[in-house]
Amino acid sequence: MRLKYTSILFLGSVSMFYSQNINDTISKESKIDEVSITGSRNKKRTVTNTPVPVDVIDIKQVSQSTGQIEVNQLLQFAAPSFNSNKQSGSDGADAVDPATLRGLGPDQTLLLLNGKRYHQSSLINLFGTKGRGNTGSDMNTIPIGAIKRIEVLRDGASAQYGSDAIAGVINVILNDRNQGFEGNAFYGMNLFKSPGDKDVVSERKIDGTTFDFSGNLGTKIGNNGGFGNFTVEFINKERTIRNANPDKGYSSPREKFGDAKSQNIYFFGNIELPLTDGLKFYSRQGFSQRKTNAYAWTRSADADGNIPEIYPTGFNPIEDTSITDFTFDNGLKFKVADWDVDFYNAFGSNRFTYEINNTVNATLGVRSPTSFNAGGHSLLQNTTGFNASKQFKVLQGLNIAFGSEFRYEQFEIIKGEEASYAMYDINGNIVTASTPANLLVTNPLSGDSRPGGSQGFPGYSQKVNKNRNNFAAYVDTELDITKDWMISVAGRFENYNDFGSTLNGKFATRYAITPQFAFRGSVSTGFRAPSLAQKYYSLQFTNFQGGNLVTIQLASNDSDIAQKSGISQLKQETSLNGSAGFTFNTGKFTATIDGYYIKVKDRIVLTGNFPRPDLPQEVKDEYPYIDQAQFFSNAIDTRTKGVDIILSYTENIGSGKLSATLAGNYNEMEITKVNASEKLKGKEDIYMSARERAFILASAPKTKINLNLNYKISKFNANLQLVRFDKVKLIGYSGADDYQLYGAKVTTDISFGYEFTKSFNLTIGSKNVFNRYPTLQTAHVDGNTESGGIFDPVQMGFAGRQAFARLNFKF
Numbered sequence: 001m002r003l004k005y006t007s008i009l010f011l012g013s014v015s016m017f018y019s020q021n022i023n024d025t026i027s028k029e030s031k032i033d034e035v036s037i038t039g040s041r042n043k044k045r046t047v048t049n050t051p052v053p054v055d056v057i058d059i060k061q062v063s064q065s066t067g068q069i070e071v072n073q074l075l076q077f078a079a080p081s082f083n084s085n086k087q088s089g090s091d092g093a094d095a096v097d098p099a100t101l102r103g104l105g106p107d108q109t110l111l112l113l114n115g116k117r118y119h120q121s122s123l124i125n126l127f128g129t130k131g132r133g134n135t136g137s138d139m140n141t142i143p144i145g146a147i148k149r150i151e152v153l154r155d156g157a158s159a160q161y162g163s164d165a166i167a168g169v170i171n172v173i174l175n176d177r178n179q180g181f182e183g184n185a186f187y188g189m190n191l192f193k194s195p196g197d198k199d200v201v202s203e204r205k206i207d208g209t210t211f212d213f214s215g216n217l218g219t220k221i222g223n224n225g226g227f228g229n230f231t232v233e234f235i236n237k238e239r240t241i242r243n244a245n246p247d248k249g250y251s252s253p254r255e256k257f258g259d260a261k262s263q264n265i266y267f268f269g270n271i272e273l274p275l276t277d278g279l280k281f282y283s284r285q286g287f288s289q290r291k292t293n294a295y296a297w298t299r300s301a302d303a304d305g306n307i308p309e310i311y312p313t314g315f316n317p318i319e320d321t322s323i324t325d326f327t328f329d330n331g332l333k334f335k336v337a338d339w340d341v342d343f344y345n346a347f348g349s350n351r352f353t354y355e356i357n358n359t360v361n362a363t364l365g366v367r368s369p370t371s372f373n374a375g376g377h378s379l380l381q382n383t384t385g386f387n388a389s390k391q392f393k394v395l396q397g398l399n400i401a402f403g404s405e406f407r408y409e410q411f412e413i414i415k416g417e418e419a420s421y422a423m424y425d426i427n428g429n430i431v432t433a434s435t436p437a438n439l440l441v442t443n444p445l446s447g448d449s450r451p452g453g454s455q456g457f458p459g460y461s462q463k464v465n466k467n468r469n470n471f472a473a474y475v476d477t478e479l480d481i482t483k484d485w486m487i488s489v490a491g492r493f494e495n496y497n498d499f500g501s502t503l504n505g506k507f508a509t510r511y512a513i514t515p516q517f518a519f520r521g522s523v524s525t526g527f528r529a530p531s532l533a534q535k536y537y538s539l540q541f542t543n544f545q546g547g548n549l550v551t552i553q554l555a556s557n558d559s560d561i562a563q564k565s566g567i568s569q570l571k572q573e574t575s576l577n578g579s580a581g582f583t584f585n586t587g588k589f590t591a592t593i594d595g596y597y598i599k600v601k602d603r604i605v606l607t608g609n610f611p612r613p614d615l616p617q618e619v620k621d622e623y624p625y626i627d628q629a630q631f632f633s634n635a636i637d638t639r640t641k642g643v644d645i646i647l648s649y650t651e652n653i654g655s656g657k658l659s660a661t662l663a664g665n666y667n668e669m670e671i672t673k674v675n676a677s678e679k680l681k682g683k684e685d686i687y688m689s690a691r692e693r694a695f696i697l698a699s700a701p702k703t704k705i706n707l708n709l710n711y712k713i714s715k716f717n718a719n720l721q722l723v724r725f726d727k728v729k730l731i732g733y734s735g736a737d738d739y740q741l742y743g744a745k746v747t748t749d750i751s752f753g754y755e756f757t758k759s760f761n762l763t764i765g766s767k768n769v770f771n772r773y774p775t776l777q778t779a780h781v782d783g784n785t786e787s788g789g790i791f792d793p794v795q796m797g798f799a800g801r802q803a804f805a806r807l808n809f810k811f
Contacts, residue, residue, distance in 0.1 A: 038112070038151040038171040051488055051508035051520045052155035052579065053594045053644060055079060059147040065710070065719040065751050067767050067804040069186055069212045069235060071139040071147070071172075072097045076795070077723055077749070080665035080704045081154055081644055085130055085793045086259055091457050092123045092352060094260045094294035095321045096138050098131040101154070101167040102598065103640060103667045103700030105605075106136025108528055108573075110157070110165040113142070113172050114270075114284060116329050117162070119348025122379035122411065124533040126554070126606070127786075130699045130793070132692075133606030133632055135531045138350065139170070141288045141325040145184060145214030146231035146268035148175045154644060156577030156598065158526030159490045159506035162405070162472055166526045166575045166600060174270040174284060177218035178227035181811055186212035188767075188804035190240050195773050200790065201245045208240040208259060208799055214266075226273040235264040239293070240799045242773075244790045256295030256316045257789030259799055264290045268327075279334045286327030294319045296456035297788050304443045305455045309366045317456025320355040336388070343386045351378040353414065356457050362450035363424040363431075363441040374459035375416030377533070383407045385472075396480035403474055410467040411532035416459025421540070423452025423625075431625070451551065458540065464556075466536045470496040470529070484512040494527075498535075499571055502527045520594075521580035530557075530570035534604055534632045552609060553626045557633075564619050565610070566679025567631045575600045581644075590648045597641055602634035602675065605696065608689035616679055635675055635688055636696070642667040656713030664705040669697055694731040694739075695786075701726035701744075701795055715755040719765070723747050725796045730786065740785055742775045742794050763806045771801040 038054055057078055068074035072084040076099075084099040101109040106125065111118040121138040125131045153169040161169055190208035194200040214233035221228050240258040244250035269285040296317040299306045306314055331344030353376030361368045385405030392398040423431040425439040431452065440449045453459060474492040481487065488508040495501040506524035513519060538556035555561040557570050581594030609628040612620060619629065646663040671693055674684040703726040710719045724746045732738030751765025774791045785791070791798045 038115075038153045038169055049486070049510060049518075051486065051510040052153065052522050053520075053581065053592060055152040055154065055646075057150045057152065059144055059149060063144050064763055064806060064808060065717075065753065065765075066721060066749055067186070067188060067751065067763075067765055067802070067806060069144060069188075069210065070097075071142055071144060071150070072099050074144065075099070075139075075150070075152075075170075077721070077747075078706070079152055080663050080706050081642075081667070081700075082152070083130075083700045083704070083795050085795055086797050086799070087787075087793045088257050088259065088789065088798075089127075089254060089295070089297055089787045090125075090793065091127050091296075091319065092321060092354070093125050093127070094319065095262065095290060095292040095323060095352075096121055096123050097140065098125050098134070098136060099139065100131060100699045101152075101170070102596065102642060102665075103669050104167040104598065104600070105134040105603065105699070106131040107134045107164055107531060108166040108600075109136075110161055110163075110169045111137035111139060111172070112161070112169060113286075113327065113329065113346075114174055115171060116344060116346040117381075117383050117405075117407070118172070118327070118346075119350060119381040120379060120531065121323075122350045122352050122377040122533065124531075124537050126539075130695060132695060133534065133604060135533050138323075138325070139172070140264075140290070141323075141350070142172055142286065143214060143231055143233035143264075143266035143268060143288070145216050145233045146174055146266070146270070146286075148173045154594065155522055155579050155596070156524045156526045156575060157506070158528075158575070159492045159504040159524050160474065160476055162474075162492060162494060163527060163529045166528055166573070166577070166598065174268065175216055175218070175229045175231065176227060176270060176272070177216070177229055178220050179218050181215065181217050183215045183809050184213070185807045186210070186804065188802050190799050190802045191771075192800060193771050194245070195771065196776070198245050199248065199250075199776050200773065201243050203241045208238055208802065210235070210237040210802075210804075212236075221271070221273055224274040227271070229270045231266065231268045233264070233266040235262070237262045239295075242789070242791070242798055242800070250790070252789060253297055253300075254295075254788035255298040257787060257791075258295075260292045260294035262290060262292040264288065279332065282331050282333065284327065284329040286325070288323075288325045290321075290323040290325075292319075292321045292323075294321070299455055302443075302445050304446060304448050305360070305362045305451050307360050307362055307365055307368060310360055310368065310370065315358055315360070315455075317359040317454070318357045319457050320357055322353050322355070324351045325349070339388045339390045341386060341388045344384070346383045347381070349378065349380045352376050354416075354457055354459075356420065356454040356459075359455045361419050361422075361424070361452060361454060362443075363422075363452045364419065364428075365441070369419060372420035372454040372459060373417045374420045374454055374457055375414040376460070377414060377537075378412045379533070380410040381407065394479065396483055398480075399478045401476040405472045406469065407472070408467065408469045409532055411464070411536060412466075413460050413462060413464035413537070415461065415463040420454045420459025421452070421461040453540075460539065462538065464536050464538075466532050468496060468498045468532060470494055486510050494529075496529055499529070499569075502572055502574075516585050518583045519580075520583065522578070524577045526575035526577055528573040528575075528604075530572065530604055535570055537632070540626075551626060552628045552630060553623065554606075554630050557631070561619055561623065561629060562631050564622075565616055565629065565631065566677035567633055568677060570604060570632060571602060571634055573600055573602050573604060573634070588650050590646075592644070592646045594644045595642070596644070597639075599637075599639050601637045603636050603638055604632060605635050605688075606692070607631045607633050607635055608686050608692045610680075610683075610686055614683055614686055633675070633677070633687075636671050637673040637675070638669055638696075639672050640667065640669045653711070654713070656711055659708075659710045659712075661706070661708045664703065665700075666703050667700050668702060669699075671696065689731075690736045691731040691733065694729060698728045698730055698794075701728055704795070717753045719749075719751045719753070721749040723749075723796075725794070728794050730792055732785070740777050740792055742792070745772050745774065745796050747772050747796055759810050761808050763808075765804055767802045767804065768797075769801060772796065773800060774798055
C-alpha cells in the first residue's frame with residue numbers, strides 16, 4: 001500500500017490548527033509504505049475512517065508557529081482535552097509537569113513511543129499538584145526535535161494496549177527522515193509587567209530567558225532502504241519570580257514563587273535496517289538529563305525550622321533535582337505465513353535524585369550542614385512482546401491482530417544521608433518514640449519542638465527495592481461489513497503477580513451515512529494497575545498548613561500505620577468507557593463532534609491528612625510524634641462526561657491561504673463515592689476532604705476553547721492563537737469557606753514567519769502577548785494557597801508574556 005502522510009492529517013486532526021504549511025511540507029516527505037494509526041492495528045485504517053477520535057499533531061509546524069519547546073506545553077495549548085500545569089513549590093513536580101487527558105489522572109493516559117509502551121517517571125505527585133497520589137509518564141524526556149508527529153487517541157483503550165489507557169493513548173512517532181540535516185535555534189524571554197496596579201512584583205524586568213538548540217540528522221544505511229535519524233537537543237531556561245507587592249500591604253510565606261530554573265540535554269536515535277527480504281531490524285535509543293533548581297517555601301527568621309545564627313533573616317531552601325532517563329527499544333519485523341509479525345524488547349528507566357541546598361536541620365543547631373543529599377527514587381521497566389496481524393478477504397475486508405507481552409518493573413527509593421531526614425535530641429541522638437520530651441530540641445522563641453531533616457524537602461529515611469511482573473495477551477479485530485460500515489472488537493487478558501488478573505473488552509463501530517457524513521462510537525471496559533510507587537512510597541515530612549508547620553507521615557500502603565488505620569491493600573482501578581460522535585468533511589470544511597462517558601471505580605489517590613485525634617488509638621500510641629497521617633487508597637469513584645468539538649476551514653484568499661480551526665472541550669467530573677475503610681467510617685470528610693476533592697475536580701477546567709488562524713502568502717505566514725481556560729475553584733486548609741476562585745482567562749499567542757530560502761526561515765512572536773495572569777489571590781497571601789504564593793498552579797501558567805524568535809535551517 002502506498003499512502004501519503006497527508007491522508008493521515010485529513011480529518012479531525014488537531015494538526016489542522018497549524019495547517020498553513022503542512023501540505024507544502026508533506027509533499028516533500030517520502031511516501032510511507034506502512035501506516036498504523038493509534039487505536040487500530042489495521043494498516044489500511046486512517047484518521048478518516050477510524051471508529052474513535054484520533055488527533056495527529058504535526059510537531060514541526062506547531063512548535064515553529066507557537067514557540068513551544070516542551071511536549072507537555074505544546075499539547076497543553078494545542079489539544080483542548082489535554083491539560084498540563086507548571087508547578088512552583090511542589091517539590092519534584094517543579095521539575096515534571098503533571099499532565100492529564102479529559103481531566104483524569106496523570107497515570108490514566110498511556111504513553112507510547114513508536115507504538116511501544118513508554119516507561120513512567122519514578123516521581124509520584126504529592127505537594128501542590130494536580131493528580132496528587134498519581135504517577136505518570138514524563139513526556140518532556142522526549143525532545144521535540146526528535147518527533148515527527150504525535151497521535152492522540154481520545155478514547156479508552158485498555159482492551160487494546162493494557163493498563164493506564166483509561167483516558168486514552170498518546171503515541172509519539174520519531175523522525176524517520178533519511179537524509180539531510182535540520183537545525184533549530186530558539187531564544188525567548190519573559191517581559192515582566194505587573195497586571196493591575198502593581199499587585200505583582202518580580203526581581204527582574206526580563207527573566208525566564210530560554211535558549212533551545214536542536215539538530216536532527218538523517219542518513220541512509222545500506223542500499224535497501226535502511227536509515228538512521230539522530231537528534232541532539234540542549235535547553236537552558238532561567239527561573240521566573242512572581243510575588244505579591246509588599247508595598248501594597250500584602251504578605252506571603254513565599255519570597256521565591258515562580259517557574260524553576262532548568263537545563264535539559266537530549267540524544268535520541270531512530271534506526272531501521274533491512275537484513276534480508278522480509279526481515280527488518282529497528283532500534284530506538286533515547287537519553288535525557290534534566291537538572292532543575294527550584295525554591296521551596298521561605299523559612300522566616302523566627303521559624304522553628306530556622307537557626308538564626310546561620311540565617312539571621314531566614315532563608316529560602318533550594319531543591320536541586322537531577323533526572324536521568326534512558327530508552328532502548330529494539331525489534332524485528334518479518335512475515336510468517338502471510339502474517340506481519342513484530343517482535344520487540346522495550347527498555348526504559350528513570351532516576352530522580354534530590355540535593356537540598358541553602359537549608360538546615362534545625363535539630364542540629366549551629367552544627368547543621370546547609371546542604372544535604374536527600375536521596376531519590378528510580379523506576380525500571382522492560383517489556384518483551386510480539387504483535388501479529390493479517391488481512392483476510394471476508395466481506396469488504398477483515399483484519400485480525402493478536403499479540404502478547406511480558407513486562408518487568410522495578411521501583412527503588414534511594415535513601416538520603418542521615419541528617420537529611422533524622423530528628424536529633426539535645427545530645428545529638430536520633431529521636432525515637434521513647435525519647436523523653438525534655439530532651440527534644442526546642443525553639444526558645446516559641447517553645448515548640450524544632451523539626452528534623454532538611455528544610456524544604458526531607459530526605460528519604462528508608463531504602464526500598466520492589467519489583468513485579470505481568471503477562472498480557474490480546475486479540476484485536478476489525479471487519480468492514482460494507483464499504484460504509486465497519487465494526488471492531490478487541491479483548492485483552494493481563495495477569496500481575498502482585499494482585500491478580502483482569503480481562504477487558506472493547507467494541508467500536510463507524511457508519512458512513514453519506515460520503516461526507518459518518519457516525520462513530522465505542523464502548524469498552526478498562527483498568528489501571530496500582531503503580532509500584534503507589535504501593536511502596538513513604539515519606540515523613542513537615543509542611544506548612546495555613547502558615548503552621550506540621551509533621552506528616554505519608555505511609556506506604558504496606559506499612560504498619562496503614563494496616564492499623566484499616567487502609568486496604570491497593571487493587572486495580574476499573575472503568576467503563578463510552579463514546580459517540582459524528583464526522584463531516586467537504587474538503588474545505590471538516591468537523592468532528594465526540595461525546596464521552598467515563599466511569600472509574602476505585603481510583604487510587606492520596607487521602608486527606610488525618611489529624612492526630614482522628615487516627616486509631618493504637619496508631620497514636622505507637623507514633624506519638626506524628627501530627628497527621630496520609631495514605632494511598634482506592635479512595636473514590638468518579639464519573640466524567642464531556643464533549644470534544646473540532647471545526648476546521650481552509651480558503652484561498654487573494655494570493656494566500658487562510659486556515660482556521662476552532663476546537664473545544666467540555667468536561668464535567670463528579671466524585672460519586674468515597675470508599676472509606678471500616679476503621680475510618682464516618683470520617684469521609686477527612687478521608688477525602690473538600691480540599692482534596694477540589695484538587696481532583698480541578699485537573700481540567702470545565703471548558704477549554706482553542707481558536708487558531710493562519711494566513712500564508714508566498715514566503716510569509718502569520719499565526720494567531722487564542723486559548724480560553726474556564727474558571728477553576730480550589731479549597732484552602734480552613735474548609736469550604738476558605739477558597740480560591742480563578743476566573744476564566746484568555747491567552748493570545750501571535751507569530752510571524754518568513755522563508756528566506758527553502759533552507760532558511762525565521763519566526764518571531766509572543767506567547768501570552770497581552771500578559772494575562774491567573775486571578776490574584778490577594779485575600780489569601782497569608783499562605784492559604786497551596787503554593788504559598790499569590791497564584792495556585794492553574795492551566796494557563798503564571799509567568800506572563802514571553803517574546804521569542806526561532807531560526808530553522810537545513811542542508
